[in-house]
Amino acid sequence: xxxxxxxxxxxxxxxxxxxxxxxxxxxxxxxxxxxxxxxxxxxxxxxxxxxxxxxxxxxxxxxxxxxxxxxxxxxxxxxxxxxxxxxxxxxxxxxxxxxxx
DNA sequence: TAGATGACTAATA
DNA sequence: CTATTAGCCATCT
Numbered sequence: 001x002x003x004x005x006x007x008x009x010x011x012x013x014x015x016x017x018x019x020x021x022x023x024x025x026x027x028x029x030x031x032x033x034x035x036x037x038x039x040x041x042x043x044x045x046x047x048x049x050x051x052x053x054x055x056x057x058x059x060x061x062x063x064x065x066x067x068x069x070x071x072x073x074x075x076x077x078x079x080x081x082x083x084x085x086x087x088x089x090x091x092x093x094x095x096x097x098x099x100x101x
Numbered sequence: 102t103a104g105a106t107g108a109c110t111a112a113t114a
Numbered sequence: 115c116t117a118t119t120a121g122c123c124a125t126c127t
Contacts, residue, residue, distance in 0.1 A: 003123070022109050026122085034122040035109035043108050044124080056108080064108040106126075113118085 003031065007041040014055045017083045018099035019092055021059050028101060039064075054078045055099075061092035 006029040014020050022035035031037070042053040042064075054075045057063055063072040076086065084097050 023111085026110080031122065033110075033120090035111095036107060036121085037109090037123050039108040040106095040124060041108095045108095053108080058108075059110060104127090107124100110121090112120090114116105 003029070003034070003037055004041045004044070004046075006030075007038050008047055008051045011042070011051045011053065011056055014052060014099050017097070019055045019057050019061075019079070019084060019094070019097050020099045021057060021094070023059055024099070024101075025056065055082075057092055061094045062090075 007025060010025045010028050011020070022038040023032070025038045026032055026035045038056075042051070042056060045051065045053055053064075054069060063075050065072065069075060069078075076090075079092070080086070084092060087093055
């Protein structure tokens with residue numbers, strides 16, 4: 001289960017006020033084509049309350065549909081609390097908020 | 102044990 | 115911009 005652990009470590013390192021994508025995380029841990037597994041790791045979310053999965057969005061900056069915290073509504077609120085703004089399409093401006101290593 | 106599934110991405114047309 | 119395809123690997127059935 002090393003892959004999941006690495007995913008959680010990477011996600012935990014996302015600073016407040018920033019977001020990251022599945023692809024970025026996958027690349028960070030050395031599996032650039034395993035974005036799906038990153039999504040799986042967060043879906044499973046065994047570290048609820050520890051891993052900030054709300055800071056992880058897809059490549060377009062959209063929120064996850066089947067969010068484990070209770071829905072994308074909650075996710076959006078949490079992100080706004082951290083100072084992340086959404087555009088009129090309800091997506092995040094990755095140019096501004098994408099976390100770069 | 103094998104096959105299908107999934108919070109995805111990148112390349113190609 | 116959209117549609118299709120392949121790649122990844124832990125779970126589920």
